[in-house]
Amino acid sequence: MKTVMLTIEKxxxxxxxxxxxxxPEGTTVLEAAKTAGIHxxxxxxxxxxNKVGACRICTVEVxxxxxxxxxxxxxxxxxxxxxxxxxxxxxxxxxALILANHxxxxxxxxxxxxxxxxxxxxxxxxxxxxxxxxxxxxxxxMSPSVVRDDSKCINCGRCVSIxxxxxxxxxxxxxxxxxxxxxxxxYDKSLAELSCINCGxxxxxxxxxxxxxxxxxxxxxxxxxxxxxxxxVQTAPAxxxxxxxxxxxxxxxxxxxxxxxxxxxxxFDKVFDTNFAADVTIMEEGTELLGRIQSGGVLPLIxxxxxxxxxxxxxxxxxxxxxxxxxxxxQNMMGALLKSHYxxxxxxxxxxxxxxxxxxxxxxxxxVQREELEVDGIRDVDVSITTRExxxxxxxxxxxxxxxxxEHFDEYYGESTGAAVIFGATGGVMEAAIRTVADILTGQxxxxxxxxxxxxxxxxxxxxxxxxxxITLNVAVVHGGxxxxxxxxxxxxxxxxxxxxxxxxxxxGCVNGGGQPIVPDKIKMEINVPVERAKALYRAxxxxxxxxxxxxxxxxxxxxxxLGEPNSELAxxxxxxxxxxxx
Ligand code: SF4
Ligand code: SF4
Ligand code: SF4
Numbered sequence: 001m002k003t004v005m006l007t008i009e010k011x012x013x014x015x016x017x018x019x020x021x022x023x024p025e026g027t028t029v030l031e032a033a034k035t036a037g038i039h040x041x042x043x044x045x046x047x048x049x050n051k052v053g054a055c056r057i058c059t060v061e062v063x064x065x066x067x068x069x070x071x072x073x074x075x076x077x078x079x080x081x082x083x084x085x086x087x088x089x090x091x092x093x094x095x096a097l098i099l100a101n102h103x104x105x106x107x108x109x110x111x112x113x114x115x116x117x118x119x120x121x122x123x124x125x126x127x128x129x130x131x132x133x134x135x136x137x138x139x140x141x142m143s144p145s146v147v148r149d150d151s152k153c154i155n156c157g158r159c160v161s162i163x164x165x166x167x168x169x170x171x172x173x174x175x176x177x178x179x180x181x182x183x184x185x186x187y188d189k190s191l192a193e194l195s196c197i198n199c200g201x202x203x204x205x206x207x208x209x210x211x212x213x214x215x216x217x218x219x220x221x222x223x224x225x226x227x228x229x230x231x232x233v234q235t236a237p238a239x240x241x242x243x244x245x246x247x248x249x250x251x252x253x254x255x256x257x258x259x260x261x262x263x264x265x266x267x268f269d270k271v272f273d274t275n276f277a278a279d280v281t282i283m284e285e286g287t288e289l290l291g292r293i294q295s296g297g298v299l300p301l302i303x304x305x306x307x308x309x310x311x312x313x314x315x316x317x318x319x320x321x322x323x324x325x326x327x328x329x330x331q332n333m334m335g336a337l338l339k340s341h342y343x344x345x346x347x348x349x350x351x352x353x354x355x356x357x358x359x360x361x362x363x364x365x366x367x368v369q370r371e372e373l374e375v376d377g378i379r380d381v382d383v384s385i386t387t388r389e390x391x392x393x394x395x396x397x398x399x400x401x402x403x404x405x406x407e408h409f410d411e412y413y414g415e416s417t418g419a420a421v422i423f424g425a426t427g428g429v430m431e432a433a434i435r436t437v438a439d440i441l442t443g444q445x446x447x448x449x450x451x452x453x454x455x456x457x458x459x460x461x462x463x464x465x466x467x468x469x470x471i472t473l474n475v476a477v478v479h480g481g482x483x484x485x486x487x488x489x490x491x492x493x494x495x496x497x498x499x500x501x502x503x504x505x506x507x508x509g510c511v512n513g514g515g516q517p518i519v520p521d522k523i524k525m526e527i528n529v530p531v532e533r534a535k536a537l538y539r540a541x542x543x544x545x546x547x548x549x550x551x552x553x554x555x556x557x558x559x560x561x562x563l564g565e566p567n568s569e570l571a572x573x574x575x576x577x578x579x580x581x582x583x
Contacts, residue, residue: 014078023074030058030069033082034525040082041091041120043098043207044156045070047525049166054157055098057120059090066090092124100131102208103151109209116207116520117154142190144369145198145214145362145514153210155183159202166507167481169312171196195315195582197481199308199505200362200386200514205521213362213515217393219383220356224267229354232342233268234334234413235259237275238360238424238510239387241536245517246391247401252532254540257406262394263358264407273409274357275416277334278423278432280558281305282549284575285327286436287566289500298322300476300491300498303429305329307367308505308514310579312481317488318581326576328380330423331357331364332373334413335380336574341562342413350378357384360424360513363505372578386515415554418449418541425534426479426509427454427461430502434465434473435548441467449547455538457508457531459483462498474498480507511537 010025014032021036028051033040044055053068060069061081069082081087098117106112138150155174160183163172171194175184185191203211223231244255263271289301304310304325313320328336335357339350357364364384367373373380385393394401408414419435422428431451438446453463454477461477476498478487484503490496506513508530519529541547549555563571 012074012076012078014074014076014080016080017082021074025074027074028070029060029062029067029072029074029078029080032074033069033080038082039522040069041123042070042521043116043120043154044158046158046161046205046521049205050156050158050161052157052161055154056094057091059087059094061087088124092126093130095120095124095126096130098154099126099129100133101135102133102154103135103137103149104133109152110212111209111518114518114520115209116522119520140185140190140192141214142192143196143198143214143366144192145365146191146196146200146203147212147214148185148191149210149212150182150184152208153183154208155181156207157183158205158207159183159211162201162205165482167197167199167201167505168485169195169197169199169481172202195311197308197311197315197505198363198366198514201506203362203514204512204516204518207521213386213388214365215389216365216383216385217389217396220385220393223354223356223382226354228352230269230348230352231267231354231356232270232272232338233263233356233358234272234274234277234331234338235263235358236331236360236424236510237278237421237428237537238513238516238533239358239390240540241424241511241533242360242516243387243391245519246388246395249402251519251523251527251529252536254536256540257408258401258404259390260409261404261407262399262401265399265404266393266397268356270410270413272334272338272413273416274330274334275420275423276413276552276554277330277337278420279417279549279552279555280333280337280575281327281330281423281429282419282432282436283555283559283566284333284571285325286433286440286549288325288327289433289437290440291567293499300496300501301325302500303502305423305429306363306504306506306510307361308363309484309503311363311366311582312484312505314580314582316485316583317492318583319492320488321579321581323491324579326572326578328373328575328577329364329367331359331384332367332380332577333575335368336375337558338413339378339380340375340574341558344562354383355381357381358387358390359384360387360510360516361506362386362514364515370577372580375574388515388517391517412554415552417549417552418544418547419549420552421540422537424510424537425455425530426457426504427477427502428509428537430454430475430477430500432549433500433502434475436550437473438465438467439548439550441471454502455534457528460487473500475500475502477502479504479509481505508534
């Protein structure tokens with residue numbers, strides 16, 4: 001008979017601001033206060049990621065002692081006061097010291113009105129500079145994706161934890177000693193000289209304006225003003241699930257129609273949907289997968305849509321480069337098709353077409369510059385901007401976003417299926433691929449399209465999918481550097497038997513990309529942001545009639561009229577690429 005050990009969770013009861021709170025042993029005072037609905041201010045703290053008690057803004061009073069609540073374990077009988085005069089004075093003093101080493105020029109700062117430091121200064125009623133200001137200005141803008149401004153850095157260490165522990169890239173750290181200690185790229189180098197994967201996760205987790213994307217909006221304005229250019233914009237699936245947040249809409253509101261209308265007001269000649277190219281990706285990648293399975297090619301096949309993941313692989317797992325799908329990302333497939341097929345169809349010189357992509361991702365800025373992606377010396381995409389940059393352009397043009405009437409994407413390259421829109425969430429590419437591959441392998445239109453087992457935020461999702469009596473497809477879905485490292489070490493050591501793996505560099509996939517609207521940590525503690533944004537994509541998927549990529553009528557036409565068939569010679573020239581060993 002099996003012996004089952006029961007573990008009984010120990011609880012402790014403490015008093016916070018006169019309120020009795022019972023929590024599991026090991027809970028911090030900060031977490032216990034949250035359970036009781038008591039808000040203790042934080043700055044360096046990042047739930048589950050950075051609990052170091054570095055800034056001491058979360059100081060509380062326990063038995064007349066001042067202690068940092070984020071690292072203080074709750075104890076039985078403890079009496080905590082979060083709002084005494086001493087506590088408030090100390091918090092103000094700490095904040096004044098931080099501001100003394102900080103370039104507090106808020107009106108020109110990228111994070112003005114969305115800054116945790118600014119919010120705190122307001123909340124704590126800090127209205128004067130107590131200490132003389134002294135800060136050094138050093139801006140690292142060599143990276144195509146991330147700009148780092150030392151004069152705004154408050155050395156909270158959030159980016160260090162994200163880069164090291166969540167993404168396992170490890171290019172940020174604490175450098176120098178004693179009072180010269182500061183957060184910076186390792187060896188005090190530029191991020192461009194290190195193995196930074198350009199994911200931008202450090203940006204979306206920085207509480208202040210010390211990290212930002214490389215702003216390319218000027219290049220877009222210039223192109224829009226240039227009468228000799230035919231300027232086309234394409235938008236990635238995840239953008240529509242988050243853009244509304246920049247205009248005050250609740251997290252998880254889909255704004256496709258308003259986004260399209262805003263892009264037309266900005267003056268783009270055509271507004272197309274990257275989802276079209278996501279459908280093409282499934283045709284190309286699905287064919288590649290079937291080809292490798294049938295011909296005994298290199299397996300597992302690993303997806304290649306996430307440029308952060310691609311650079312991660314090139315630096316850390318170059319031995320797995322043969323496993324990478326040779327497919328370009330949907331962003332670049334779209335650009336290549338616009339400058340070949342669309343140009344031909346409309347009698348345009350590809351050199352006159354200027355392609356702008358709006359992406360949830362800062363790594364896409366690096367991707368568009370990769371030489372391996374060029375076709376006959378022409379770049380697929382000219383400029384890649386983030387969701388935040390698009391919002392900035394809409395605000396700059398004084399477009400009243402909330403009042404815009406919904407509009408549709410332009411024809412042909414605006415046509416897409418439900419399979420394409422879910423590319424923006426972790427598991428989406430896999431689900432889209434299964435929908436098509438299962439139909440091809442069985443030769444039937446399989447009715448079931450909801451493959452729930454690859455959805456959700458679990459770090460690694462695995463499944464064995466029995467397609468028919470002869471074929472079982474073993475798949476895995478992984479997102480976020482630490483999960484990727486854990487899974488790929490097993491793949492490298494031959495401990496797995498997967499046929500296909502979907503990898504996304506950002507935790508949660510593109511909905512949580514480094515180019516998406518920045519949500520303050522206080523809100524992230526209440527709302528699971530990637531989950532809510534992903535729901536908007538799954539709703540969009542359920543709302544359409546065609547939910548499989550091979551059902552897209554314009555994609556079918558593209559193959560009939562131009563590409564021939566998936567993985568054809570022309571498809572390979574335009575839509576596939578090679579990779580670089582960066583070790
Ligand atoms: S980081 Fe915040 S406090 Fe500092 S200048 Fe920018 S908006 Fe102001
Ligand atoms: S760059 Fe931002 S997240 Fe990193 S230490 Fe400085 S303030 Fe904190
Ligand atoms: S962009 Fe990503 S890899 Fe580069 S420093 Fe930031 S978190 Fe690290």
